[in-house]
Amino acid sequence: MMERIPILKLGDTLIVSIQGDLEDQGVLALQEDLADKVVMTGARGVIIDISAVEIVDSYIGRMLATIADILRMLDADTVVVGMRPAVAITLVELGLSLGGVRTALDLEKGVALLDHVRSTPR
Amino acid sequence: MPVSTVPFIQEPPLTVQADAARRRIEELLRAEEELILPRWHAIAKAPADELREIYLALLSGFQEGEDLTEVRGALAELSRSRARQGHTPSDTARAVFGLKEAVYETVERDGTAEALLGFTWFSRLIDDLGLFTFESYASAREKIILDQAEQLLELSTPVVKLWDGIVAVPLVGTLDSARTQVVMEKLLQTLVDNGAEHAVIDITGVPAVDTQVAQHLLKTVFAARLMGAECVISGIRPQIAHTIVTLGIEFGDIVTKASLADALAYMLRRRGIEISQAERPRIAVRTEHR
Numbered sequence: 001m002m003e004r005i006p007i008l009k010l011g012d013t014l015i016v017s018i019q020g021d022l023e024d025q026g027v028l029a030l031q032e033d034l035a036d037k038v039v040m041t042g043a044r045g046v047i048i049d050i051s052a053v054e055i056v057d058s059y060i061g062r063m064l065a066t067i068a069d070i071l072r073m074l075d076a077d078t079v080v081v082g083m084r085p086a087v088a089i090t091l092v093e094l095g096l097s098l099g100g101v102r103t104a105l106d107l108e109k110g111v112a113l114l115d116h117v118r119s120t121p122r
Numbered sequence: 123m124p125v126s127t128v129p130f131i132q133e134p135p136l137t138v139q140a141d142a143a144r145r146r147i148e149e150l151l152r153a154e155e156e157l158i159l160p161r162w163h164a165i166a167k168a169p170a171d172e173l174r175e176i177y178l179a180l181l182s183g184f185q186e187g188e189d190l191t192e193v194r195g196a197l198a199e200l201s202r203s204r205a206r207q208g209h210t211p212s213d214t215a216r217a218v219f220g221l222k223e224a225v226y227e228t229v230e231r232d233g234t235a236e237a238l239l240g241f242t243w244f245s246r247l248i249d250d251l252g253l254f255t256f257e258s259y260a261s262a263r264e265k266i267i268l269d270q271a272e273q274l275l276e277l278s279t280p281v282v283k284l285w286d287g288i289v290a291v292p293l294v295g296t297l298d299s300a301r302t303q304v305v306m307e308k309l310l311q312t313l314v315d316n317g318a319e320h321a322v323i324d325i326t327g328v329p330a331v332d333t334q335v336a337q338h339l340l341k342t343v344f345a346a347r348l349m350g351a352e353c354v355i356s357g358i359r360p361q362i363a364h365t366i367v368t369l370g371i372e373f374g375d376i377v378t379k380a381s382l383a384d385a386l387a388y389m390l391r392r393r394g395i396e397i398s399q400a401e402r403p404r405i406a407v408r409t410e411h412r
Contacts, residue, residue, distance in 0.1 A: 079350075080348075080350075081350060083348050083349045083350070084314070084349075085307060085310030085311050085313075085314060085345070085349065086307075087348075088310060088345035088346070088348040088349045089306065089307070089310070089341075089345050091345070091348055092341045092344045092345045092348065093341070097344050097347070097348070098348060102350075103347060103348055103349060103350035104319075104350035105313065105314065105317055105318075105319060105349060105350045105351060106317065106350075109317075109319065109350065110350070113350075
């Protein structure tokens with residue numbers, strides 16, 4: 001049985017903190033859980049903290065973009081925060097720019113970014 | 123300093139005759155030292171005491187069954203000191219080869235068959251030693267170049283903080299993959315450490331930009347974006363702008379500015395910081411017509 005990644009709710013924002021390296025299965029489960037939770041709670045923003053993730057491969061990188069796309073369909077903005085330099089370099093070398101995913105340096109700036117995005121009408 | 127050892131030519135097993143020939147040369151070198159050394163000095167035009175040191179090392183090396191470690195040490199020293207005085211490695215090698223000439227005169231005077239036979243062997247030995255000075259010169263050079271490259275790498279990548287949340291990397295000198303990698307890693311790490319959301323890459327000091335360098339710059343900007351920071355490239359000189367456009371490099375939506383000042387102003391605006399100028403003092407200029 002896979003351990004599920006916990007999703008915290010804070011106001012109308014969902015916060016996911018990924019501890020340790022990501023498995024393919026784990027990301028798939030996270031994608032489903034997040035979509036369910038967004039529909040259930042009507043959250044408008046999702047923050048995924050990957051500051052503890054040291055290795056990201058092309059699959060995980062693409063999945064992050066996919067999750068952002070899915071959540072966008074459900075009218076929630078996704079911010080990936082705390083990406084490590086090594087991970088960023090790897091993704092760029094792999095040719096993944098995660099188009100459409102918002103990023104921030106840390107959780108605090110991620111929250112501020114979501115506030116800012118929501119205060120300006122789309 | 124690691125001095126590569128010259129592989130000496132594998133000698134065939136000593137025949138009685140060859141052994142005698144060698145011993146004859148050794149005897150001559152020992153007996154005629156007073157004659158050979160000044161002659162060598164005259165031919166080589168190298169400092170007499172260093173030549174003497176090498177000569178003595180050679181003799182004692184013969185005594186210990188052709189153990190040439192000491193000779194090589196002395197030769198490496200000679201090569202170093204002469205290189206420092208501005209002699210070319212060929213000069214040094216020629217100085218070593220001069221010993222052959224000096225010894226040959228003695229051998230000729232001796233005139234025995236053993237001495238002549240021994241001289242061919244001795245000549246080969248000196249050739250090897252002469253080449254060895256060349257090698258130690260080259261390896262000393264190599265080391266200096268390596269050290270300098272390393273120092274350059276350390277020196278050339280400062281990341282400076284311009285404002286709260288704004289950092290800048292002034293790049294100076296030619297960019298290659300290794301350097302760009304270092305710059306990239308250092309910049310990204312600084313973004314994390316300072317919590318800086320804005321970065322300026324200033325390429326005023328970069329003499330030329332080719333496709334590869336541009337590629338590296340773009341990668342850095344994209345990596346910074348992934349981490350949640352915005353990068354501006356500044357200091358683009360007219361020729362470089364020309365080259366970039368001619369090469370067809372797409373900078374896409376990356377903001378570029380002509381000068382670091384423009385980039386800083388842009389970043390401050392992005393952060394919502396307003397700069398106002400204190401009221402200007404009036405300067406009156408009167409032109410007098412003559």
